[in-house]
Amino acid sequence: MKKYKDMRFALIFGVLAALMAVLGMVLLACGDKTRGIIMLVLTCLAMFMISLRYDNMMDETCLILVTWKYVYITARVIEYGQIVKVGRTGKYKITVTYRDPGKGVKTANVYTFKGDDFMRDFQLMSTQWKNRKEIRRMDRKARRAARRAEREERNG
Numbered sequence: 001m002k003k004y005k006d007m008r009f010a011l012i013f014g015v016l017a018a019l020m021a022v023l024g025m026v027l028l029a030c031g032d033k034t035r036g037i038i039m040l041v042l043t044c045l046a047m048f049m050i051s052l053r054y055d056n057m058m059d060e061t062c063l064i065l066v067t068w069k070y071v072y073i074t075a076r077v078i079e080y081g082q083i084v085k086v087g088r089t090g091k092y093k094i095t096v097t098y099r100d101p102g103k104g105v106k107t108a109n110v111y112t113f114k115g116d117d118f119m120r121d122f123q124l125m126s127t128q129w130k131n132r133k134e135i136r137r138m139d140r141k142a143r144r145a146a147r148r149a150e151r152e153e154r155n156g
Contacts, residue, residue: 009054
């Protein structure tokens, strides 16, 4: 499984952590120790959130993207068979076009710090997925042929 940090969340929480750290230091300097300590604890929490969550992931069977939905964050699971097109539109921006069952064709934007690595790994994972799918199809054909031959042998 490959993981790629979502750039938007890292930047938002990074700026938030920096602002809270500055505000915590100002509050401590002004003599308001309780609020200053609370702000520094919240700064640590924001830094912890940066290091822990909001990864776009690639698995052997699917692509898991973190997306914004107005005011909340959701993870979207897209199987490689649903993906229509993947293209790089900027240094950090990757556009994934996919078929959403019942909703038609949709587009998701992926913002990652390592766009080149993301595209290379996506090509590798999707090729492996297609190869496994082809092998399973060939195995099914071979099993059907073996069963047919076995039936003919018993009947003939």
